[in-house]
Amino acid sequence: MDGAERRRWLILRGASLVVVVTAWMFVRFRRRCLTRPPITYAPMSAREEQRQNNLNYIYQADDTRCVDLLRMKRAPFFQLCDLLRTRELLKDTMHCNVEEQVAIFLHVVGHNQRFRVINLSFRRSFETISRHFQEVLYAVGELRQEMIQLPSTVVHPKIVGSHRWNPYFKDCIGAIDGTHVLARVPRSIRAAFLGRKHTTTQNVLAAVDFDLRFTYILAGWEGSAHDALILNDALEREDGLRVPPSKFYLVDAGYVVRPGFLPPYRATRYHLREFGARVPQIPKELFNLRHSSLRTTVERAFGALQNRFRILDNKPFHPYKTQVKLDLACCILHNWILRFGE
Incomplete structure (x- = not known):
């Protein structure tokens, strides 16, 4: 066996070894997945149920409660949400729709609530509330030309x-x-x-x-x-x-x-x-x-x-730049x- 044939043989042997090891690791991984106990989402489901009940209480019950909590009746609230969704200024996420995002923003500006208080009402993390608040603030600001x-x-x-x-x-x-x-x-x-x-x-x-x-x-x-x-x-x-x-x-x-x-x-x-x-x-x-x-x-x-x-x-x-944007957003609303x- 000359040098070229020996080199080819070593390459084939190495490739075969890699295939065998990969197949063995895949089979072992599949067995572990099948034997692992399934993850239960019962606590998160209960939390989601509480969140939906709270949202229904805010903007699905009656106009009086909607005005008290969101500072506007249900009809203009849903019209605003539909407009922001149609223009793609806001988008529904996997776990938070546009209505909930706008409700978070209106709850903050309507009552001057801190994010740490809002996350107890909406069952959302501090980061999620802060991110949606900034997104809605930007989206409302984009309505300036037609509203003012x-x-x-x-x-x-x-x-x-x-x-x-x-x-x-x-x-x-x-x-x-x-x-x-x-x-x-x-x-x-x-x-x-x-x-x-x-x-x-x-x-x-x-x-x-x-x-x-x-x-x-x-x-x-x-x-x-x-x-x-x-x-x-x-x-x-x-x-x-x-x-x-x-x-x-x-x-x-x-x-x-x-x-x-x-x-x-x-x-x-x-x-x-x-x-x-x-x-x-x-x-x-x-x-x-x-x-x-x-x-x-x-x-x-x-x-x-x-x-x-x-x-x-x-x-x-909020930071001062955000305070200035809030003045404009409140006038638009x-x-x-x-x-x-x-």
């Missing part, structure tokens, strides 16, 4: 049907104001976020129409920033605030007079409580009184928003509820 739009330029029925405002405010399309939302920031930048009440806040600028819908939102500014500075930033942005020609917004005395923005007269009584039992004595006081009564729209919108989503009225447990019913 410029108001109509048609004279609003609220103005047309009132002798106090028509025709003086017939070209008014809404009101603008800023609100301070409690914020949690690192200690290194805390001084810039200290607001008037010596708490860390972010100053959120919003434009609201007379149906209490948000038509523009700019979040993320420090609590110490002046409203006029934030308005300038909103106007200079490429996708910022735009005022239709010959229309205007109502603003408070903290803003300067400029085209498209109408503040009240300064050094003149403004709010109704300042008049007491008296009536306006001069035209400027009458104008300020009617200006104030119409501009309360934006204050009512802020009140409804913060009452519906308690995460905006308490210090959140607020408009969604007003459009499709509470």
Whole structure:
């Protein structure tokens, strides 16, 4: 046997040995699988049953309970879930469908609950809740273009049907104001976020129409920033605030007079409580009184928003970038509820 034949013989012998060893290991593995006792999933099945009962209690029972827990009725809730699923912004997973993901998010923002509390209600791990929360936050933010739009330029029925405002405010399309939302920031930048009440806040600028819908939102500014500075930033942005020609917004005395923005007269009584039992004595006081009564729209919108989503009225447990996104997401959900019913 020469060298080439011997080398070929050794290769065949080695290959045969590998095949025999592999077959022996496979047979041994199969025997172990057949003799191993089956894994029982009874504890997980009980946990899954508890989870389904809890979810049915939240959004399958009645509208009252759904509003209490998720801040909206069942119809707009399921419409929102169907929209996010249709656009593939959210997907059903093997163990968690879109409805449960959205319910987790709404439960957090509606009641300012921590993930460690939510995982007891939904029987989910901390990581699963955190992941779905971020996914739903991103998905809701993708609805910004269609849910936060410029108001109509048609004279609003609220103005047309009132002798106090028509025709003086017939070209008014809404009101603008800023609100301070409690914020949690690192200690290194805390001084810039200290607001008037010596708490860390972010100053959120919003434009609201007379149906209490948000038509523009700019979040993320420090609590110490002046409203006029934030308005300038909103106007200079490429996708910022735009005022239709010959229309205007109502603003408070903290803003300067400029085209498209109408503040009240300064050094003149403004709010109704300042008049007491008296009536306006001069035209400027009458104008300020009617200006104030119409501009309360934006204050009512802020009140409804913060009452519906308690995460905006308490210090959140999220990084600051997430807090800014939550302001926008809550305004989008607020408009969604007003459009499709509470």
